[in-house]
Amino acid sequence: MEVVILYLHSEPVSSCTIALAGNPNVGKSTIFNGLTGMHQHTGNWSGKTVSLATGHCAVGKHLYTFTDLPGCYSLHACSEEERLAGACLRETAPDGVLVICDAVCLERNLNLVLQILSVTANVILCINLMDQAAKKGIHISCSTLEKELHIPVIGITARRKREIRRLKQFLDACMFQKAIVPPMLKKLSEDPIPRAEMASELYQKAVRLEKPDTRSFDGTLDYLFTGKYTGIFCMLLLLLCIFWITLLGANYISSRLHNLLFRLEPWLYEQFSLLLPEKLCQLLIQGCYRVTAWVVSVMLPPMALFFPLFTLLEDFGYLPRAAFNMDCCFSRCKACGKQALTMLMGFGCNAVGVTGCRIVDSPRERLIAILTNSFVPCNGRFPTILVVLVLFFTTKKATCPLLHTLWLALLLTCVILFGVLMTFFSSWLLSKTVLKGVPSSFVLELPPYRKPQICSVLLHSVVHRTLLVLTRAVTAAIPAGLLIWLMANTMAGGQTLLTRISACLDPFARLLGLDGTILLAFILGIPANEIVIPIIIMAYTSQSSLVDFKNLSTLHTLLLEQGWTLSTAVSMLIFSVLHWPCATTLLTIKKETHSWKWTALAFLLPTCMGFLLCFLVTCMFYGFSCVYSFGG
Ligand SMILES: Nc1nc2c(ncn2[C@@H]2O[C@H](COP(=O)(O)OP(=O)(O)OP(=O)(O)O)[C@@H](O)[C@H]2O)c(=O)[nH]1
Numbered sequence: 028m029e030v031v032i033l034y035l036h037s038e039p040v041s042s043c044t045i046a047l048a049g050n051p052n053v054g055k056s057t058i059f060n061g062l063t064g065m066h067q068h069t070g071n072w073s074g075k076t077v078s079l080a081t082g083h084c085a086v087g088k089h090l091y092t093f094t095d096l097p098g099c100y101s102l103h104a105c106s107e108e109e110r111l112a113g114a115c116l117r118e119t120a121p122d123g124v125l126v127i128c129d130a131v132c133l134e135r136n137l138n139l140v141l142q143i144l145s146v147t148a149n150v151i152l153c154i155n156l157m158d159q160a161a162k163k164g165i166h167i168s169c170s171t172l173e174k175e176l177h178i179p180v181i182g183i184t185a186r187r188k189r190e191i192r193r194l195k196q197f198l199d200a201c202m203f204q205k206a207i208v209p210p211m212l213k214k215l216s217e218d219p220i221p222r223a224e225m226a227s228e229l230y231q232k233a234v235r236l237e238k239p240d241t242r243s244f245d246g247t248l249d250y251l252f253t254g255k256y257t258g259i260f261c262m263l264l265l266l267l268c269i270f271w272i273t274l275l276g277a278n279y280i281s282s283r284l285h286n287l288l289f290r291l292e293p294w295l296y297e298q299f300s301l302l303l304p305e306k307l308c309q310l311l312i313q314g315c316y317r318v319t320a321w322v323v324s325v326m327l328p329p330m331a332l333f334f335p336l337f338t339l340l341e342d343f344g345y346l347p348r349a350a351f352n353m354d355c356c357f358s359r360c361k362a363c364g365k366q367a368l369t370m371l372m373g374f375g376c377n378a379v380g381v382t383g384c385r386i387v388d389s390p391r392e393r394l395i396a397i398l399t400n401s402f403v404p405c406n407g408r409f410p411t412i413l414v415v416l417v418l419f420f421t422t423k424k425a426t427c428p429l430l431h432t433l434w435l436a437l438l439l440t441c442v443i444l445f446g447v448l449m450t451f452f453s454s455w456l457l458s459k460t461v462l463k464g465v466p467s468s469f470v471l472e473l474p475p476y477r478k479p480q481i482c483s484v485l486l487h488s489v490v491h492r493t494l495l496v497l498t499r500a501v502t503a504a505i506p507a508g509l510l511i512w513l514m515a516n517t518m519a520g521g522q523t524l525l526t527r528i529s530a531c532l533d534p535f536a537r538l539l540g541l542d543g544t545i546l547l548a549f550i551l552g553i554p555a556n557e558i559v560i561p562i563i564i565m566a567y568t569s570q571s572s573l574v575d576f577k578n579l580s581t582l583h584t585l586l587l588e589q590g591w592t593l594s595t596a597v598s599m600l601i602f603s604v605l606h607w608p609c610a611t612t613l614l615t616i617k618k619e620t621h622s623w624k625w626t627a628l629a630f631l632l633p634t635c636m637g638f639l640l641c642f643l644v645t646c647m648f649y650g651f652s653c654v655y656s657f658g659g
Pocket residue numbers: 050051052053054055056057058068069070071072073074075076077097098099155156157158159183184185186187341342477478480
């Protein structure tokens with residue numbers, strides 16, 4: 028067969044659309060972010076991108092619109108992501124398709140390239156991860172592939188900025204040249220068996236292996252991280268380390284930030300009082316500002332540390348190994364092992380975890396994953412859990428701060444494990460009742476370990492992820508602060524409105540080992556969980572606005588005065604893990620399930636379980652106290 032490469036020059040147009048397609052985890056979103064300056068989620072595991080994202084970039088005289096597609100192994104829709112990617116390529120017919128391949132496993136990736144060629148000829152092939160291939164002694168000849176496939180081919184390392192610039196220039200040079208794919212090649216690409224043979228043939232021609240890939244390092248790590256006994260142990264150890272480092276750092280930053288923000292308050296009050304009436308000043312400063320300052324000082328430091336540490340593990344390729352370790356537990360609950368990944372995403376933010384459930388293919392299992400995502404506490408619930416742990420489960424005078432934080436991290440790990448166990452239990456419960464069915468089989472790809480990009484992880488996690496969550500929390504805190512202030516300052520029948528509502532809720536809350544104020548704080552905390560503790564403090568104090576307790580022991584005394592006991596603290600911990608999801612998560616659940624019925628179940632399931640467990644624990648404490656007093 029005579030090979031003729033023919034690029035037809037078409038009329039230059041000022042704008043064009045390019046879809047980024049490829050197998051999962053080959054660096055499509057990394058390239059998309061590099062080209063458009065956007066911040067799509069990247070990480071070393073398959074299936075992060077679950078919906079289409081669009082971004083723009085100008086090169087020379089042309090404006091390009093890029094679409095980041097979910098990763099797919101084939102265009103024949105087996106999963107929701109594959110259906111979405113296939114539909115985008117076939118139906119929206121972009122001006123060009125930039126197919127990204129992983130240089131380390133090119134043969135498998137070429138199969139999709141050939142399949143895309145049977146749909147469109149406007150294909151540009153980008154072989155990414157050339158740095159990883161070079162490390163493994165894999166040499167790829169782009170010119171051979173160009174000659175064989177009749178399309179432009181470029182090899183890059185997307186993590187390097189200059190390589191992205193090179194890709195832009197390359198795209199601009201090729202986009203307005205139309206490649207003619209020989210009909211023979213197109214025809215062969217349509218049939219799966221000849222296509223696989225052709226992919227293998229192409230691979231043999233274009234790839235030269237310098238040394239055999241022994242993978243000893245990856246093998247040893249996998250032996251540890253996925254071993255029958257060592258896997259779970261390593262997982263717990265890593266979780267403990269993450270919490271320990273987070274708590275150590277957060278303690279220090281939090282207290283400094285707290286001092287700074289609360290020192291600023293009198294000055295702000297003075298400035299505002301020059302311009303506004305006194306009541307309005309109180310509303311703005313003692314209402315909005317105090318709650319916001321609390322949320323920022325308590326929430327920002329742990330998030331700014333937890334997110335980067337978690338992302339480093341994600342970038343390294345650990346997350347799918349953790350999912351692998353938890354797979355058998357999920358399959359025993361008749362749920363999908365991929366749910367472990369969405370559960371891990373839920374630690375950062377339950378709303379993100381719920382959207383991530385799109386990676387679960389079976390609709391039944393996806394619903395289970397969505398409904399149980401809020402059983403693991405998100406970052407917003409950590410402050411409440413931490414305050415209770417510090418006040419009721421640690422010694423007041425810590426001789427060694429390092430050990431004290433380690434003990435606290437251990438307790439926090441136990442609370443998280445409780446959340447994980449409840450996820451297993453509720454998944455099992457759902458699969459035995461409203462969502463009966465057999466667990467589907469699925470393939471979870473364990474990616475190779477990759478060195479994390481420390482700088483970009485820090486930048487991405489701190490600047491984008493942390494600020495995003497914080498902005499959301501602050502947006503909820505400001506109106507909540509306003510509402511709390513108004514309730515605490517509106518008198519009804521000789522009592523403040525806040526006190527009256529707490530009194531109404533009190534009898535029911537007592538059954539759960541809590542009190543009316545705590546229950547009200549959780550209800551008012553629906554917009555953002557992190558404002559629960561500030562509301563409790565405010566309601567407990569006789570002052571008309573949120574107090575700034577100078578240190579935690581002042582708070583401890585305040586809580587003891589209000590009748591808090593060990594039973595209250597345990598119920599508080601249980602209820603912090605098991606209660607309704609926040610407003611953002613509920614809206615996301617509605618968006619994902621398109622059903623108010625499932626959204627209501629997502630609200631009721633953790634709430635009812637929380638009520639039940641709190642009630643049982645309270646009965647137990649009551650029983651113990653009766654026996655003790657009888658014995659005494
Ligand atoms: N070493 C190295 N790592 C890279 C390169 N390009 C991407 N990565 C890493 O590969 C991982 C996957 O990148 P993503 O951009 O999330 O991949 P994706 O194809 O969008 O993945 P899905 O959305 O899950 O299909 C990330 O950890 C990136 O940091 C590269 O050129 N070299």
